[in-house]
Amino acid sequence: MSIIVQKYGGTSIGTIEKISSVADKIISEKNKGNDLVVVVSAMSGETNRLIDLAQSIDPDVSGRELDTLVSTGEQVTISLLALTLIKKGYNAISLTGPQAGIVTDSVFNKARILSINNSIIKKYLHKGMIVVVAGFQGITNDGDTTTLGRGGSDTSAVAISVALDANECQIYTDVDGVYTTDPRISPGAKKIDRITTEEMLELSSQGSKVLQPRAVEFAGKYDVGIRVLSAFEDGTGTLVKTENGEQMEKAIISGIAFNKDEAQLTIRGVPDQPGIASLILGPIADCNIDVDMIVQNVGEDGLANFTFTVPRNDYKEAKKSLEESSQKLNAKKVEGSDKIVKISMVGVGMRTHAGIASKMFAVLAENKINISMISTSEIKISIVTDEDNLEIAVNVLHKAFGLDR
C-alpha cells in the first residue's frame, strides 16, 4: 500500500463547496487503496483577516501571540474538511500541527521544522483513516504554537512526506503544473512533465510562484518526489524529483523565470580594496534589507563599480543608505532604478553544454535588449534589464532555446 501526501492551498478550499470538491479528489485517491494524509492551508483570505485584527491592536505585531491567533485559520479548515469526508462516508480525523507532533524551533512567525513524531499520523493511517493535518504550523518543545511563515504549508507537506517515507507528495495549486515560463507572458509556454529538484529550486527562487523554495529545498535534501497538480482539473501535472544519476535525455534549458519585485543600485568609483564590499553592504544589512544579485567590476583608474539588487519595497531606504556610504567612501556617484526585471534561464543541461550564456546574450542583443547585470550559477543564468523588455525578452529566449517545441 502506498502512502500519498496531498496538499491543498487556500484558494482550493475557500468555500464549503470547494472543500466538497477537494474531498471528492481525496476520496478518489483513497479508493485506489492508498493511505492518505492531506495537508491544508487556511481558507483564502482568512490569514489576512486575522493579521488585520492583530494589526488593529499593534501595527508592528509579531511573536508568540500572533502565531496562536493565525494558526486558528488552518484549524478551521482541517475540521471542516474532516467533517466533509466523514459526511461522505469516509473515516477521517483532523490534526493540528501540534497534535501531529510537528516540532519546530521557537522562532515565532517563521519557525523551522526540527522533527515530526510520525507515530501519531501512522496510528490513524493504520486504522484506515484519512488524516487531515494543518499546514504552516507546529509546536515548540515548550508547548508554544508556531507558524512557519508564508507558504509554509508546502514545507509542512514535504516534511510530513519525509517523516512518513511517503511514495509521493502531491501539491495541488491553481495551475496544472510547472511551465517553461509564465503562460500569461509567453503564450507558447509548455507544461513540463518532469523537472529536477535543483532546477525547480532555481525556478522558485528566481520568481516562479508555483512552489515555495523552502519546500523544494527540503524535498531535494531528503529525496522526496513532489507532484504539482491542479486542484480544479484532472491531469498528471509536473513531477519534481532529484535525478540520482538516472540517464535521461535532458533539455538544456528547463524553464525561464522572472522577478519584477527587485530594484537595482549602483555605486560608481569606489576604491578597489579589500573589505570594500562589506563597507557598502554592511549598512544595507543593518537596515534589514536583503541583497540578491551582487556584481563588482573594476572601472577606470583602479576604481570599482559595485551593483546589487534589493527588494523593490526597500529601494528608497537602500538608496539613502548607499548615498551616505558614498560620501564616507568618497565614491563618484550613486545610481539606481526600480523599474527593472530579473530574467533567469534554468537547466541542469547547462552544466555540460558550453555556449548557453553567449547564445542568450546574442539573442537578446539581436532584439536590442540591453543587459545591466549578469549573474550565473551552475544551472542558471540571470540577467537584469528594463522592466519594459520583459515580454519580448522572455518570448525570444523561450523560442530560441526550443521551449515551445
Next chain:
Amino acid sequence: MSIIVQKYGGTSIGTIEKISSVADKIISEKNKGNDLVVVVSAMSGETNRLIDLAQSIDPDVSGRELDTLVSTGEQVTISLLALTLIKKGYNAISLTGPQAGIVTDSVFNKARILSINNSIIKKYLHKGMIVVVAGFQGITNDGDTTTLGRGGSDTSAVAISVALDANECQIYTDVDGVYTTDPRISPGAKKIDRITTEEMLELSSQGSKVLQPRAVEFAGKYDVGIRVLSAFEDGTGTLVKTENGEQMEKAIISGIAFNKDEAQLTIRGVPDQPGIASLILGPIADCNIDVDMIVQNVGEDGLANFTFTVPRNDYKEAKKSLEESSQKLNAKKVEGSDKIVKISMVGVGMRTHAGIASKMFAVLAENKINISMISTSEIKISIVTDEDNLEIAVNVLHKAFGLDR
C-alpha cells in the same frame, strides 16, 4: 499576594474596542498587586458562525471535529487580549485549554474537566505575567481538543480558581450582579449582595441566566467564592459563597427565577402500577428529550394522572411519543400546553421556616393565578402556570416575601 481569576464572556469582548476596555479592567486589578488569570469566551457570534459552517456540511454535526473547529473561537480571543495587554505595556501570555493543561474526559461537545495541571499557569504567574486562558475547552489524555458545552467558560474559570486555590473568581457579565428576580419583569427587583452557592444553584437551574449551573455546582463542591460583576460598570456585584456554618441574618427567600422554555404534557387515566413511569418516560428519553418536572397523582378509579415538562422545542415530538404510549397503555387521554412558565422561589431560609409554600399558594390564589404543577426541594418551590400569568405572579410574590425591601 492574592490570586484573582477573572472571566469575561463573548459580549464583553465582541470587538477590538471592547477588548481594550476589558484590558483596562484587568490592568487595574493587576496594579493592585494581584496575580491575575483571565478566562475568556469567543467573541460574541463567533461560536454560532463556526457551528453554522459545520452545519452547512452536516446538519446533525457533532463529535471530535466540531470541537476542533469551535475551539478556534476562544483561541482568537486569548491571543487578541494578550496582544492588547502587551501593547499596553504589560507582560501577558495566552494559553489554549490544552496548553493550560485542562484535562477533560472524551465526551466531545460536552466534556467534563477531570484535572488541571496548575504548574503551567503558576510558572507564568511567578514570572509576573498576566495569564489569559481560553475558556470552554480542554484536552483529553489522548491529545484531542474538547469543549465543555455552552456556557462552559464559567466552569473553566471556577475550575482554574480551584486548581490555583485562588482568592476570588470574578465572573464579568452584562449585568451588575444577581437580582431577586428579573428586573425586566419586576421593576422592584433588588441586587443581592451575597447569596449562598446552594441558592444560586437553584436560581441558575430554575432559569436565572447569570451563571451556569455547572459552574455554581463546581464552586460549591470546592468552596470557591464567585463574584458576579458587570463588565461595563463599576460596582461590588454579588458574592456567591457557601456559608460554612456562618451565622448570618438570612432572608427566607433570596430570589425568584422563571423559565419560559418549557412545555407541559399530561397523560390521564393510566393504570397505577409499578413501572408505569418508565413505560411513559422511556420512549421520551429514547427520543433524546430531557424531562424536568414530573408529577404523578392518583385520580378516579385507581387510575393515575401523570404530568411532566419538556423543553418547548421538543414539545411536538414528545406529544407524539406520548400519544403512542397512551394507545399502548390504554390511557384515557393526552393533554398539553407549550404556553406555560415555571416560577421558582429559592432560599436557604425555607429549611427552617414552615409555611412558605402555603403562603406562596395563598398569594397566587388571591391574585387568581391557577397552578397546574407544583414541585419542591429543600430550598426551592416551583410552580407551573400559564405564560400569561408570569408578570403578575412574579410581582406579587416578590412583594409578598419582602424582596423589594
